[in-house]
Amino acid sequence: PRKLIIDCDPGVDDSLALILAIESKEIELIGITTVYGNADVDTTTGNALRVVELSGQPIPVARGAEVPSVIPPREHPDFVHGADGLGNTALPEPKLKPAAVRASEFIVQSINESPGEVTLMAVGPLTNLAEALALDPSIVDKVKEVVVMGGVLYRPGNVTPVAEANIYSDPHAADLVFTSPWQVTMVGLDVTLKVFLSRTNLERICKENAHYGPFLHDIHQFYMAFYESREPGSDGCPVHDSSALMYLLRPSLFQTVSGPMRVVTEGIATGQCIRAAYSFQEGLEPWSGKPRVTVPLEVNADGFIEHLMEILL
Numbered sequence: 037p038r039k040l041i042i043d044c045d046p047g048v049d050d051s052l053a054l055i056l057a058i059e060s061k062e063i064e065l066i067g068i069t070t071v072y073g074n075a076d077v078d079t080t081t082g083n084a085l086r087v088v089e090l091s092g093q094p095i096p097v098a099r100g101a102e103v104p105s106v107i108p109p110r111e112h113p114d115f116v117h118g119a120d121g122l123g124n125t126a127l128p129e130p131k132l133k134p135a136a137v138r139a140s141e142f143i144v145q146s147i148n149e150s151p152g153e154v155t156l157m158a159v160g161p162l163t164n165l166a167e168a169l170a171l172d173p174s175i176v177d178k179v180k181e182v183v184v185m186g187g188v189l190y191r192p193g194n195v196t197p198v199a200e201a202n203i204y205s206d207p208h209a210a211d212l213v214f215t216s217p218w219q220v221t222m223v224g225l226d227v228t229l230k231v232f233l234s235r236t237n238l239e240r241i242c243k244e245n246a247h248y249g250p251f252l253h254d255i256h257q258f259y260m261a262f263y264e265s266r267e268p269g270s271d272g273c274p275v276h277d278s279s280a281l282m283y284l285l286r287p288s289l290f291q292t293v294s295g296p297m298r299v300v301t302e303g304i305a306t307g308q309c310i311r312a313a314y315s316f317q318e319g320l321e322p323w324s325g326k327p328r329v330t331v332p333l334e335v336n337a338d339g340f341i342e343h344l345m346e347i348l349l
């Protein structure tokens with residue numbers, strides 16, 4: 037199995053991605069690192085611990101960044117994930133405690149312990165990754181690959197007309213992650229808004245998976261209601277963060293493009309991701325000399341949901 041660290045801000049869709057990673061036989065989840073985002077970092081850390089506690093697996097959770105690397109913190113989207121980050125489900129305090137080490141240190145240590153073997157999947161603001169890069173720049177040569185859920189190229193953003201939430205939360209960190217010389221895939225709204233978990237499938241998971249089903253069912257109610265209210269007649273919710281995991285599990289479900297990527301860090305387009313699409317653009321500043329980032333633009337949504345259900349049923 038692939039050794040994986042998930043850096044996240046749980047978060048309803050983060051929690052589903054964590055459970056899928058824990059349950060997939062193709063993944064060895066060696067640790068979870070947490071960041072502010074869908075809620076403050078103490079809340080997201082508590083939620084990661086709740087998921088780990090439910091799993092019964094000895095997976096370390098390392099608490100990370102409290103605020104973005106440069107800009108002031110944004111408001112948490114409690115209207116999407118609830119004030120508790122898990123759809124206002126009022127779950128009891130977890131008994132487990134976070135690891136003694138900070139998220140960025142955990143990332144650096146794990147990559148150095150198994151050079152060439154650790155994949156880093158980031159599904160929240162990218163502050164912990166930026167911190168890890170500052171702590172030990174040599175991780176770019178030792179990490180296996182980096183997969184980010186964030187950004188968007190050819191659709192409107194979900195926070196501003198051009199920006200997706202994870203990138204908008206810390207655009208400086210995102211720009212650093214995309215321009216560092218490691219292998220990065222940006223799984224953004226271009227594909228994540230094409231894959232919906234329906235209420236029918238959620239009910240099936242609830243009935244047929246006695247272990248995780250009721251938890252997944254409860255945390256998704258508020259989140260699904262939010263997405264359904266935005267588009268009357270729609271059913272269920274996108275599973276954003278699980279798309280990054282599915283890209284690792286079943287890359288053939290995705291069609292990708294690539295190119296050097298920069299993130300706008302100031303002004304009305306803050307958080308916009310801009311890819312140099314043609315080779316002549318790759319020579320221009322500020323894309324010049326930057327590595328190519330892979331970006332899925334199309335996804336086989338039926339194949340995606342089929343494998344998601346396979347993991348959980």
Ligand code: BDR
Binds near residue numbers: 160194
């Ligand atoms: C991303 O933002 C968060 O609300 C979700 O957990 C996901 O990581 C989608 O834009």
Ligand code: CA
Binds near residue numbers: 044047050
């Ligand atoms: Ca997230």
